[in-house]
Amino acid sequence: RYYDYAGAGVIHLAGAMAAFAGNSLLGRRILRPPAKELSHTQGQGDDTAQLKEAIQEEWQRRFDRAEDDEKEFRPNSYLQVMGVLNLWVGCYGFNASPAFARRDPHRVEIAALSAWNTTLAAGAGACGTFLHSCIFQKNMQLGFLCNGLLSGLVCLTVACDILTPAATVLLGFLCGFLVYPAGSYALKKMRIDDPADAIPVHGGSAIFGILSVAFCTPSCDTESGSAYGHHFCADHHTIGGQLLVQLLGVGTILVWISCVIFPVWALFLISECVYTSELEQLSETYEHACHVDLEAAKSMEEDFWTSAARHSRITRHLLRQHGWNWIGSPFKDAAAASDFRQDMVEAIHSSKTALEFSSVAVRLLQGIARQFARFRCFRELARIRLRIAPFAELSGLGAMAGTGKEVAEIVREVLEIVTDSHGEERKDGLPLQLQVEQLRRQVQNQGVLLQRLSRNKRYAGYRSLAALAPRLASVTETTE
Numbered sequence: 001r002y003y004d005y006a007g008a009g010v011i012h013l014a015g016a017m018a019a020f021a022g023n024s025l026l027g028r029r030i031l032r033p034p035a036k037e038l039s040h041t042q043g044q045g046d047d048t049a050q051l052k053e054a055i056q057e058e059w060q061r062r063f064d065r066a067e068d069d070e071k072e073f074r075p076n077s078y079l080q081v082m083g084v085l086n087l088w089v090g091c092y093g094f095n096a097s098p099a100f101a102r103r104d105p106h107r108v109e110i111a112a113l114s115a116w117n118t119t120l121a122a123g124a125g126a127c128g129t130f131l132h133s134c135i136f137q138k139n140m141q142l143g144f145l146c147n148g149l150l151s152g153l154v155c156l157t158v159a160c161d162i163l164t165p166a167a168t169v170l171l172g173f174l175c176g177f178l179v180y181p182a183g184s185y186a187l188k189k190m191r192i193d194d195p196a197d198a199i200p201v202h203g204g205s206a207i208f209g210i211l212s213v214a215f216c217t218p219s220c221d222t223e224s225g226s227a228y229g230h231h232f233c234a235d236h237h238t239i240g241g242q243l244l245v246q247l248l249g250v251g252t253i254l255v256w257i258s259c260v261i262f263p264v265w266a267l268f269l270i271s272e273c274v275y276t277s278e279l280e281q282l283s284e285t286y287e288h289a290c291h292v293d294l295e296a297a298k299s300m301e302e303d304f305w306t307s308a309a310r311h312s313r314i315t316r317h318l319l320r321q322h323g324w325n326w327i328g329s330p331f332k333d334a335a336a337a338s339d340f341r342q343d344m345v346e347a348i349h350s351s352k353t354a355l356e357f358s359s360v361a362v363r364l365l366q367g368i369a370r371q372f373a374r375f376r377c378f379r380e381l382a383r384i385r386l387r388i389a390p391f392a393e394l395s396g397l398g399a400m401a402g403t404g405k406e407v408a409e410i411v412r413e414v415l416e417i418v419t420d421s422h423g424e425e426r427k428d429g430l431p432l433q434l435q436v437e438q439l440r441r442q443v444q445n446q447g448v449l450l451q452r453l454s455r456n457k458r459y460a461g462y463r464s465l466a467a468l469a470p471r472l473a474s475v476t477e478t479t480e
Helices: 010-027 043-057 066-074 075-100 107-136 140-154 167-190 200-213 239-276 279-290 294-299 300-309 313-321 332-349 359-371 374-379 389-393 402-421 428-452 465-472
Strands: none
Touching: 010 140, 010 200, 010 239, 075 107, 075 140, 107 140, 107 200, 140 167, 140 200, 167 200, 200 239, 239 359, 239 374, 279 300, 279 313, 279 332, 279 402, 300 313, 313 332, 359 374
């Protein structure tokens, strides 16, 4: 019968398969473009062409250029090590506790053996990854080493109660030296962007551990052994029969998780495609608001605003925020027109999507979403997004606004002057340039945050920021 002592299949393999299904639909991460591409001026009619170009832009993604990937995606080594140590400690309870859930006279011995094998597998996995890095890689990566340790823990989960210490060390070493690196390289060749390498760690190591159970030979000689009476010690047990059962178990888990989780991911993706289908209508509304002055806007036919409100939920929400009640023009004065254009620009940038439409499955779901977007009921219900907006993914705080742009430009100019003044003294200016780049991005983010908090309302939200007013009390500036 199928054997999985602590749930490597139903936990690790199931999670890895769910992550693979979602990752294949989500697409690769986008890279941070130059500041001028993130920034957008607001309230000027001649920016319509620039806005349309920004809507249709194609993002540079991970694996497009190796040098950009190394510069952009840098892990936090401290958090990596702390997370791995927490998982390692948790595995002692995860692997040893099942022994006390069954009425076994040797449950104390089984728990002790499981805990001891957990230590051996983790160390062997880390050693295997370390040796692999020394042989096949040019440099040592801490994250790669930590994942090798985790791969040893995952593959042990299947049979930690019956494996001998020698078999545990061999199994963990093979996972760290061969299984995890092979899975990681395979994902990169497939251009699957797995930030934490969770799929090869939990999926590949779990499959290897489940299949290796068939070759387990526990100690069955004495009644004092922890595996005494186990079905692995029965006379009818064969390696071929057990391997076939384990393969059937792996296939069942993969098929079941795919059938259950893929429709959920697909539902989110269709919802986001329907949500972002309003981009064309938003761009047209912004163009009309920019290319007319206030008097022309007042005399504009009401049919345009009525049609825009009916075809776009976001436009309707913005018009209501500006006091429009389906009659006349939404612009009461020039300030209201400028504020409306500013809100419209933010809504357009928030409605963009960073989904990657390169796979056949994603394109098929996109076609289904286009059919759903023709009906107003589906446009009203499509408020769940599979992926955050591109500006939030790039900056972490929001689209680049005017205030942040001005501050960033000033700091950049000052630091460039400092760089040029020290150019003769420093032959290699690369470290200082990196500092300039990091500081510029930090200033951009701070500018975005301050401007967003200072706004009285959100562009397409449902909750006013007026409730945050007590937290944002102004501070009187003093001069010395």
